[in-house]
Amino acid sequence: MKALVVDDSQAMRKMVRAGLEELGIFDEIHEAADGAQALAKLREVGPVDIVLLDWYMPEMEGYECLLKIRENAAWNDVKVMMVTTENQQENVIRAVMAGANEYLMKPFTADMLGEKVRMVLGV
Secondary structure, three states: EEEEEEEOHHHHHHHHHHHHHHHOOOOEEEEEEEEEHHHHHHHHOOOOEEEEEOOOOOOOOOHHHHHHHHOOHHHHOOOOEEEEEEOOOHHHHHHHHHHOOOEEOOOOOOOHHHHHHHHHHHH
16 A cells, blocks of 8 residues: 655654554555645656645645645545644535545544544555
């Protein structure tokens, strides 16, 4: 399985990566610092099983990246989990309506991350 962690904070990317590594289900974990880099990474490595996507980033925010992922038929099976501090109900609903499979609020524990990832991937 492959994952893509997208966050402008290197510390947050490392924390999410560590949580994913702990699960022991991923052969590859890629990283990107914003939505534009995430799309480039998806084109480079091919579809991944899950994208963990922050909302607020420079260049391209997570919501816009989510829309672009959902526009590309090659990425139809990619699961997207928003991992963010964005907690306004209208934006959570907007993300789910746009195709987010799950939503995880920061701060979170490794157990919370693992539980949501396993649920989304059905493993």
